[in-house]
Amino acid sequence: MADASPRTDISTDADTDDKNQQFDRSLSLPGVVSDSSDRSKDKTDQKSLRRLAQNREAARKSRLRKKAYVQQLESSRLKLTQLEQELQRARQQGVFISSSGDQAHSMSGNGAMQFDAEYARWLEEQNRQINELRAAVNSHASDTELRMIIDGILAHYDDIFRLKGIAAKADVFHLLSGMWKTPAERCFLWLGGFRSSEVLKLLANQLEPLTEQQVAGITNLQQSSQEAEDALSQGMDALQQSLAETLSTGSQNSSGSSGNVANYMGQMAMAMGKLGTLEGFIRQADNLRQQTLQQMHRILTTRQSARALLAIHDYFSRLRALSSLWLARPRD
Template identity: 85%
Template structure:
């Protein structure tokens, strides 16, 4: 009995240790299971958030795409409407505003219509000049050159006609030359080029000239210069007269005087402004006649070289404007 008691105690202790071990393993298993569940829950939550973010991004993308398509459609409709309005302006002399609620005479939008027409005219001129240059380089016959040269001279007649129409709508726009590049405006005279200066530039490009041709060009240059001086003096007198008329409507303190005097002076000023269109028309007539007379004085090949030189000169002025605008600034 004395020997059996220790064995019994040992067995009891062993059973207890085994139970404790199983309990600890069970606790560890439960803890591991809880940790795995929590990790799985976190993963599921991240996935749900990511899916929600993707759905929101897709929704915003669809909205942006829809807005972009609507903007394109609106721009297309506005462009179509503008083209229709310009077509009506050319056919009827009336320009309908984009809102469609009122009609304007060409004085309101004549400048825009002319700018568009001038851009088209310039494209046609570039095409004609390229054709002329190719014919000259290919040593085309005089008859072939004459057809092209006559077409270019007629094309210049067209721009003078368009300027006359635009001047009735907005003479200030035409005189200021806002439809030209900055470098071209620097040399502008009454809405265009000086015929005398152009002839001076061409003198070295047209050699050799016969004595009769040289005399004709010199006489043309002299008469052009005289006409330009006369028109310039007329413009100066008009400006001075306008300044005096406007100053006469001011009161002693510098403000406008009585209403009747003010309205009378402004009416006089408006009447004098009506002569601006006449000055522009005379200047364009001088330019047109200079080109035609030059064409009659020169041979067909000389006229072709002159037209190429004129085009290249104005092309360089436009290129100079582009270089100036693109210059680096500090």
Template identity: 80%
Template sequence: MPDRSPRTDTSTDVDPEDKNQRFDRDQSGAVVMFSDSSDRSKEKSLDQKTLRRLAQNREAARKSRLRKKAYVQQLESSRLKLTQLEQEVQQARPQGGSTSTAGDQSHATGALAFDVEYARWLEEQNRQINELRAAVSSHASDTELQTVVGNVTAHFDEVFKLKGAAAKADVFHILSGMWKTPAERCFMWIGGFRSSEILKLLTNQLEPLTEQQLAGIYNLQQSSQQAEDALSQGMEALQQSLSETLANGSSSTSGSSGNVANYMGQMAMAMGKLGTLESFLRQADNLRQQTLQQMHRILTTRQSARALLAIHDYFSRLRALSSLWVARPRE
């Protein structure tokens, strides 16, 4: 007779696709399947996704920093290219015309030429400062460090020569500080920096100083402050005198030869007073130059190197602040 009793398949044959799974029997004899390898593979897959996401985030942050740095550099490069382009346009214009037009072009060309030369001076200063920073970091000998410090100091003398030559062509351009960034112009005094303020900045940067050095820096700061006050008073007196000269003839009526002669006399007097502006600028630059030279005599070679780095970093931050202000998002 055929066996009609129900059959219970208790085979434990494993499908090839499930070869990574583990089987066992429970207390009732049923087959129990474990998928440890599957769980491990899922965990491994999650870990790989997390690592990949973190790597992508780091790469995105790195690219963002590079884009920001490139944008700031592009702003500086564009400013220099614009200055050079304006100079080329001025040089390409015809030289004919009235005397006043020729004078205006001469002043404009002198100002643009100074801007280009100053940009080159600033680029060379950055190179020398990097060399000085490397020498300080590598603990170079005093002889080597003195050579680098001397080069940076001599380079400062060059900018005073450039300003003196440019002031002869257009003293207003130098005094107004249009060759500097907006943030630098906020702290300008007679076409440059205040020596007394720079000395205040360095006092905290150069510690520790000996008592003799502290006394020397203090005396230098006081003498610089007194000279600055005297020049500031002279500038105020000049402005007041110039204002009075121009206001004296404002109520006269035009038309008669006497009024014309009076007008021309007043303009000649005003022009003579304006001519002293160049003298004030020259005295202010001499004060700045002498202050730097005297500072190096008070400090040691390594202290002088640190002082030059601190001065450069201060003005670099002002220039960077101007770039960030220009590039700020606007609503």
């Protein structure tokens, strides 16, 4: 009994120490949980701050991009306004500048550019001749003097038809597109120039009084011009249809085989041959215009021919003036 007591005391003390340690750990546990919660909140706050900072930076960059874009638009607008003003001044001085943004692409070699320069000089000389003719008409010059001026103007028209024939060989598409004309003139463009029948219609009311023979002659000339224009227009339509069929044939079977490559090259050669006929259409249309002017001069008297040439020139001058006003119009 005496030997057992000490061992019992020792066991009891050990159990008591274990309980005390468990109690201490239980007291310290809420502090650990509290520290973990605080760290979690800190991490959440840091993420929110980073997100806010990123949003502010993105907004700042967006504002800078928008400001730069607005400045770029304003600069482009100023450049466009300056270009239009220079274009208007150039046209007023009789210098032709193409308004097409694809001008450089449309000019093969120097043929089209050379024609534009020649046409500008031709137009300047025509203005001089017309002013001389107008002064002679207003001063009641003799028929002999008027006839000399009229012959010079008709010869000057022959020059532009000759220049167009040369330009058609260099770049027929430049003539057909009418980029050497002003925008308003291009609205009435037909095969690289004016319609003879339309010009005769414009002159009908400005040449009165006409004799019955003159009326019959002008009417027959207008009808023959209209028939020739219809025939040329039908030929152009047929050419376009034939060209479209040539280019579309076999397009669904295009592959890399040598046979298909040969077919493709054959199609292109055939299409090139058909495009070569465009030059002939331009030449025939100019011949029609040239013959119409000459026959009109033979039907009319000298003074009537002078009035007709003045009316034709004034009509195209108004179209050019209308183009200048259109290009210089205010834009909101």
